[in-house]
Amino acid sequence: xxxxxxxxxxxxxxxxxxxxxxxxxxxxxxxxxxxxxxxxxxxxxxxxxxxxxxxxxxxxxxxxxxxxxxxxxxxxxxxxxxxxxxxxxxxxxxxxxxxxxxxxxxxxxxxxxxxxxxxxxxxxxxxxxxxxxxxxxxxxxxxxxxxxxxxxxxxxxxxxxxxxxxxxxxxxxxxxxxxxxxxxxxxxxxxxxxxxxxxxxxxxxxxxxxxxxxxxxxxxxxxxxxxxxxxxxxxxxxxxxxxxxxxxxxxxxxxxxxxxxxxxxxxxxxxxxxxxxxxxxxxxxxxxxxx
Amino acid sequence: xxxxxxxxxxxxxxxxxxxxxxxxxxxxxxxxxxxxxxxxxxxxxxxxxxxxxxxxxxxxxxxxxxxxxxxxxxxxxxxxxxxxxxxxxxxxxxxxxxxxxxxxxxxxxxxxxxxxxxxxxxxxxxxxxxxxxxxxxxxxxxxxxxxxxxxxxxxxxxxxxxxxxxxxxxxxxxxxxxxxxxxxxxxxxxxxxxxxxxxxxxxxxxxxxxxxxxxxxxxxxxxxxxxxxxxxxxxxxxxxxxxxxxxxxxxxx
Amino acid sequence: xxxxxxxxxxxxxxxxxxxxxxxxxxxxxxxxxxxxxxxxxxxxxxxxxxxxxxxxxxxxxxxxxxxxxxxxxxxxxxxxxxxxxxxxxxxxxxxxxxxxxxxxxxxxxxxxxxxxxxxxxxxxxxxxxxxxxxxxxxxxxxxxxxxxxxxxxxxxxxxxxxxxxxxxxxxxxxxxxxxxxxxxxxxxxxxxxxxxxxxxxxxxxxxxxxxxxxxxxxxxxxxxxxxxxxxxxxxxxxxxxxxxxxxxxxxxxxxxxxxxxxxxxxxxxxxxxxxxxxxxxxxxxxxxxxxxxxxxxxxxxxxxxxxxxxxxxxxxxxxxxxxxxxxx
Numbered sequence: 103x104x105x106x107x108x109x110x111x112x113x114x115x116x117x118x119x120x121x122x123x124x125x126x127x128x129x130x131x132x133x134x135x136x137x138x139x140x141x142x143x144x145x146x147x148x149x150x151x152x153x154x155x156x157x158x159x160x161x162x163x164x165x166x167x168x169x170x171x172x173x174x175x176x177x178x179x180x181x182x183x184x185x186x187x188x189x190x191x192x193x194x195x196x197x198x199x200x201x202x203x204x205x206x207x208x209x210x211x212x213x214x215x216x217x218x219x220x221x222x223x224x225x226x227x228x229x230x231x232x233x234x235x236x237x238x239x240x241x242x243x244x245x246x247x248x249x250x251x252x253x254x255x256x257x258x259x260x261x262x263x264x265x266x267x268x269x270x271x272x273x274x275x276x277x278x279x280x281x282x283x284x285x286x287x288x289x290x291x292x293x294x295x296x297x298x299x300x301x302x303x304x305x306x307x308x309x310x311x312x313x314x315x316x317x318x319x320x321x322x323x324x325x326x327x328x329x330x331x332x333x334x335x336x337x338x339x340x341x342x343x344x345x346x347x348x349x350x351x352x353x354x355x356x357x358x359x360x361x362x363x364x365x366x367x368x369x370x371x372x373x374x375x376x377x378x379x380x381x382x383x384x385x386x387x388x389x390x391x392x393x
Numbered sequence: 394x395x396x397x398x399x400x401x402x403x404x405x406x407x408x409x410x411x412x413x414x415x416x417x418x419x420x421x422x423x424x425x426x427x428x429x430x431x432x433x434x435x436x437x438x439x440x441x442x443x444x445x446x447x448x449x450x451x452x453x454x455x456x457x458x459x460x461x462x463x464x465x466x467x468x469x470x471x472x473x474x475x476x477x478x479x480x481x482x483x484x485x486x487x488x489x490x491x492x493x494x495x496x497x498x499x500x501x502x503x504x505x506x507x508x509x510x511x512x513x514x515x516x517x518x519x520x521x522x523x524x525x526x527x528x529x530x531x532x533x534x535x536x537x538x539x540x541x542x543x544x545x546x547x548x549x550x551x552x553x554x555x556x557x558x559x560x561x562x563x564x565x566x567x568x569x570x571x572x573x574x575x576x577x578x579x580x581x582x583x584x585x586x587x588x589x590x591x592x593x594x595x596x597x598x599x600x601x602x603x604x605x606x607x608x609x610x611x612x613x614x615x616x617x618x619x620x621x622x623x624x625x626x627x628x629x630x631x632x633x634x635x636x637x638x639x640x641x642x643x644x645x646x
Numbered sequence: 647x648x649x650x651x652x653x654x655x656x657x658x659x660x661x662x663x664x665x666x667x668x669x670x671x672x673x674x675x676x677x678x679x680x681x682x683x684x685x686x687x688x689x690x691x692x693x694x695x696x697x698x699x700x701x702x703x704x705x706x707x708x709x710x711x712x713x714x715x716x717x718x719x720x721x722x723x724x725x726x727x728x729x730x731x732x733x734x735x736x737x738x739x740x741x742x743x744x745x746x747x748x749x750x751x752x753x754x755x756x757x758x759x760x761x762x763x764x765x766x767x768x769x770x771x772x773x774x775x776x777x778x779x780x781x782x783x784x785x786x787x788x789x790x791x792x793x794x795x796x797x798x799x800x801x802x803x804x805x806x807x808x809x810x811x812x813x814x815x816x817x818x819x820x821x822x823x824x825x826x827x828x829x830x831x832x833x834x835x836x837x838x839x840x841x842x843x844x845x846x847x848x849x850x851x852x853x854x855x856x857x858x859x860x861x862x863x864x865x866x867x868x869x870x871x872x873x874x875x876x877x878x879x880x881x882x883x884x885x886x887x888x889x890x891x892x893x894x895x896x897x898x899x900x901x902x903x904x905x906x907x908x909x910x911x912x913x914x915x916x917x918x919x920x921x922x923x924x925x926x927x928x929x930x931x932x933x934x935x936x937x938x939x940x941x942x943x944x945x946x947x948x949x950x951x952x953x954x955x956x957x958x959x960x961x962x963x964x965x966x967x968x969x970x971x972x973x974x
Contacts, residue, residue, distance in 0.1 A: 137753070139886070185933065189940050194752070195694075196940035199893040202886055203932025210925035218922075332757050370764045377761040381746075381754045445841070471843035483838040485831055496831045499824040500843040508824040515824050557843060 107237045109354045115243040117350020118250030122305040123327035124334065124342035125254055126298030131336060132274040133294030136186050137198050140205035142324020144299070148173045149306040149315045150212055153221055162224055166307055173299035182295045187288075205320070213317035225311035246308045253304055254343045257297060261339065270294060322366065329373040335386025344385060348372065396459060398423050398561055398598045399444070404453035406436075406443050413439040414450070415622035421561070424596035426587055428603065428613035432643060436622040437602045438480055441563055445477055446470050458560065472501070476554035476562040480569065480602075484546050484553070486539025490530060493538050493549055494521045497556035520556070528552045528582060544575045551579070555586060555597075564601045568608055576605060580612050610634065618642065666803050674799040675871075680911045681803075681810045682867045687891045687903035688817055689860025694889070695897030696821065697853035698833025699747055700756040703763035704888045707736045707858040709770060709880030711865025716783040716875040717776065725789035725870060732862045740858025744851035763882045770877040782876030786869050796870075806867050813860060818900065820856075829853060833898075894935060896942025905943045 123145055130136045138144070148169045155165035185204070189196045226249075230241040261267035272280040273290040281287045305323075313319055326349055334345025349369045357365040376383060397420040406414040413436045421427045429437050443450040446466040455463045457473060465473075485493050499508065499515045508515060525534050528548050533541055538549055547567065554562050567583075568576045583599065590597040603609045609616060610630040618625040618633060620642045626633060633639055666674045690704045711732040718728035746758040770777050777783065788796045789805075796802045820826065831839035832849050840846050869875050887910055895906025913931070917924035939945055 131753075137756075185937060188937055192940040194700075195893045195897060196936045199890050200933050200936035202890050203929045203936065205929070207926050207929025207933060210923070210929060214922035214926055336753065336757075367768060370768065373757075374761040374765055377758050381750050381758060447837075447841075467837075467841045468843065468845060468847075471841055477841055479838065479841075483835055485834045485838070487834055488827065488830055492827055492830075495824070496827045496839070496844065497842045499827065500845065505845065505848060508828075510819045510825075511823050513822050513824065513826070553842065 104237045105358070106355070108239065109358050110351055111237070111239050111247075112243045113351035113354035114347060115246040115250075115350070116309075116354065117330075117347035118247045118254070118343070119305050119309045119346070120323075120326050120330045120349050121254055121343035121346025122250050122301045122308075123323060124331040124346045125257060125339060126301040127327055127331045128334075128336060128339055128342045129257075129294045130298050131331075132339075133270065133291045134182075134186055134190065135194065135197075137194065137201065138298075139198060139201040139324070139328075140208060140320075141302070141327055142320030142322070143205045143208035144173075144177050144302040144320070145305045145309070145323055146212065146315075146317065146320035147177065147208055148303040149223065149310045149319070150216055152303075152306065152310075153223065153315055154216075156224070162226070166303065169306075170300050170303045173303045174296045176299075177302065178295040178299040179292065182292055186295075205324070209317055209320060216317075218317060220314040220316040223310035223315045226307065242311070250304070250308060251343075253301065257301065258339055260297075266290075266293065326369050329369040332383055333372055333376045335383030337387060338383065338385045341383050341385035345383070348384075396423075397421060397456075398425075398458055398596075399600070400454075400456040401440075401444060402454045402456070404440060404443055404455070405451045406439055406448065407451055412622050414443060417453075417619065417622070417624050419617050419624065419627060421598050421600055423560075423598055424587070425615065426583070426599045426601065426613045428601050428609045428616040429619060430603065430606070430609055430616060431619035431625075434621075435619040437619055438565060439622075440619070441477070441565055441600075441602060445475065445563060471557070474557070474560040476557060476559035478550045478554050478562075478564050478567060480565045482543070482546050482550060484538040484549050486537065488538060490534050490536060490538050490541070490549055491521055491525070493553055494524060494556050497553035501557040524552050524556060527585070529578075544571050547571055547575075548579070548582075551582070555590075558590075558595065559597060560595060561598050561600070564599060564603075566602055566604065568603060568605045576608055580608055583612060662807060666800060671799050674803050676912065676915060678799070678803045678806045678867075678871055680907055681806045682864050682871060683888075683891065683907040683911050684903050685810050685813050685867065686861045686864035687888055687895070687907050688813060689857035689864070690888055690892050691895075691897060691899075691903050692817065692821075692829070692860070693853045693857035694892055695899070695902065696826070696833065697829040697849065699850065699853055700752055701743075701759045701854065701857065702756050702882065702885050702889055703743070703759035703761075703766075704857070704861050705880045705882070705884035706763040706766035707740065707861035708865040708868065708884070708888075709766060709877070710736055710739065711862030712869040712875050712880070713770065713777055713783070713865075714862070715866040715869040716786050719786055719869075720783055725787075725866075729863065729866045732866045733859045736858040736862030737855045740855035741851050743858070744854035747850050747854060748847055760882055760885075763880075763885050767877055767881055770880060777877070780876065782874060784874040786873045786875065788870045788873070802871065806871070809863065809867060813863065817860075821900065825849075830898075890932065894932065894942060896944030899942060899944035902942055902944050909943075 123141055126144075127138060127141050130138050151169040151172050152162075152165045155168050156162065160168070185200050186197060189200060225242060227242040227245040232239050232241065232244070261270060269280070269285045270290045270293055272283065272285055273287050277287055280290070309323065310319070327346070330345035330349045331342050332345070333348060334341025334343065349372065352372060353365050353368045356368045399421040402418050404414050404417045405412070415436070417436070417440055419427075429440070431437055439448070442448045444455050446462070446469070450463065453463070454461060457470070457475065460473070462470060462473065485496065488496070495514055495517055498517050498520065502515065514521070525531050528551075530545060530548055530552070533545060538546060541549070551564065551567055554564070567579055571579065587597070587599060601609070601613065613630060615627060615629055616633045617627045618636075618639050625642055626636050626639055628636070666677055669677070686704065686708050690701060693699050693701045714732035714735055715725060715728035718731065719725060743759065743762055747755050750758060771780060773779070774781070788802050790796065791805070794801070796805050821829075828839070828844050828849050831842070831844050832846050832853070836846050891906035891910040892902060893906070894909050895902030895904065914924060914928050917927050920927050935943070939949070941948070
């Protein structure tokens, strides 16, 4: 039983990171109808940014903050202005394909331009283990989970309780009405992109210590985030966290109890089951065919 | 006394607490032009959509030429000879005018599998040309429908409803957003269509929702006034014009 | 068709027939590879470009076609039986995949097709008794046509070319017929289409089924081309690449798949000179291309025409201002 609990808790930690990436993904979709196939690379790039700043001699916290600025500028503002804005009126197809191209470009740009090797990444937390009621949990797991959870809840609080956040919601639900009400629609959409960028940097900070920084770390993470977002409910922010946690925990349990080879298949299988029985996701609301 | 083409009895449709259509009954005779007027929000389009199977009515019946079609969807109704236009313009912007008209008729003859690999115009070329001439849109016949002016697209929209030789055509605000000179042309067109198709073995009846009062009064044989989901009055244009309740509904409260 | 288009087509036909004679074995192989993907993406272009559906699971049909032929030939059944069998299986499965399309819309349909692709891929990977699992099926022979062996790269190329031309002609005939207009109506305004008597349900199902058949036939050709089949080319990633090919070439343009498949298959090869950077250049090229031509490469003539018309219209307006007219 203690094994199960151990796996459960460390799964929660990984799942919370998936939830971070999934949340940003969902926000982008709700704000601008963008399916960002480069979401995984949006986590990978900041990881390398942090490494680069550290190599230049900066401490971790400063590197993190600078990476946040860089991410907001590059993956938030530039991404929105250069790619999403011009393609917005052409429907989903061009944006989807552009983000596919972007993911290929980012991944291989880092590989060719920086390094094809895996790099160690500093952890926020010391290597301590705690024993609680016979269950061993690492400080890293607990810290990661709490931090990620905190960020997700903070983002949700921002969106539901602040004026800006509610304006963002209005834009997501009905852009025309929002603009008639005097809401600065482009700015609200930008905020969604900015939040996504920051969440991605946070995810990078939390996930890279375990998996090491490599140019292709975004692939698997991006896929998991995508599936987590759909499992939880693509039009629901709380769903992103739930989806992430479910994937994280089930992955860990499957790897231990079934076989390590099935770890990656778990997200796929859950995704399929959800799509079959509740295509709008666990917490999502039904979107009917419009008459 | 011939049988009614369309017989709507006690139609109800509510959205939560809002009774959009609250017990509407009327009949449309073969070859007749039947107008539907009423203030905004009186439930005219909802009534149309319920009759046409676009939405499911809560209760009531819709009978087309003796057949109960209450539960039928738009596809079945189209096959039974009902055409319609929509309040918001709905032509196929990327296709040419000619292709728009062809699509409107091609599915009504032969079978789907018979049409696979068949010639592009399904032998309907002459019919399309006839309608193009009747609507006087020959100069733009090969242009992409989306590049035309609003008024021209309206004409195509109306023409499309008639391509399949329907027994009943429902027109939802055919004059909305159209400049005054074109309104007159549309009225004349509809009268001409009613003249040529309104009699004989397969007469065509029209039901027209419109806000333009002169248009309705000059065009329709009978008019139904709807207010707040209910029928206020049905009668000839003269009767409606003289009806005090109707005047109150439009000018009063 | 315009004279210029006809001329270009004739030129392309001559090129396709003659060029391989001057290429080395690998070049011929690459051209065959490109043609296989042209056939596959022609099908996806029908589903996505002409009928307006969302399909991110096309590689699954590609794989079903490939595995059908591979398994059949391993069991001693002729390629000429495996090919139509693959087409039939894909037609049926494609029809089944069309059913979710009738109930869920756009983004959720895309997810459902992803789920389908995933399921098929998992099957391919895990059912070792049938598919050989991750070890795959190897030593797939190339077929014999009568007494003629299609074993050599060149011979097989001409065979693939013949099939591709046949499939293209069939598609052309289909799109020129009333079905083509029905698909366009379904894509651009399904509600209006339905009210005009277009059976949107049937056309939706068929757009998936016919698209699947094209992918299945392409997969069959693929199996004998590469002669070794394993699950890797049939993942969701591969479906996404096929989608990219259709969109880059131009969805709803007949020759879009030819260009799109060239971009997806041949461009990375040509970029090899850039070595480590070649995929970066490819990805960046795709992004730039989308920003510049969101409707695909083949939308360029239309865009130029629209720009010219807009310039003419504004010139006319500018000229007519200042001309005294009758009092309103």
